[in-house]
Amino acid sequence: MSLMRLLARWPIFFTFTVLCLVAQENYPFSNFPMYSSFAPKSYFVYLADATGQPLPTFRFGLSTADLKKVFNSKRQPLFRLEKGAAKPDSATADRVAGAEVLRHLEKLPAVRRQRPSLLPGLQVRRVDLRWKSGRIETEMTTIAQHP
16 A cells, blocks of 8 residues: 555544544443443353253354344243233243244254254253352253254
8 A cells, every 4th residue: 555545544544533532432442331240140042952962053054142042032022912911931931932943943954954863852951140149150941842
């Protein structure tokens, strides 16, 4: 890159810097508290075979983040009910969402290619993480299992 081209970009750099200072967004020294504190509880979802051994989600054509997004997208609507309707408890919502995740997995191309060996006994498991007394406690629950 020539020196003239580089110097021609300085006004853009200075403009961007001034805008960031005005907006008080000074990456990488941001005011946004990205990881300054953590929630006292969280969870993750994973897949296991019939014996309980964890399975890599890439075998299903998903990432672990995609699996949790599918689970959440099936779970959240259960709590958006019409007025007067009873909301399900968390465990019931998990079981329904877990069964929906299994139905979603059945439709994936990666699963259809491996179907006979991949689905029987497949489990959707939820692991709850809680920060208590200065340590992390975990609780694992199988929320759905493919027949």
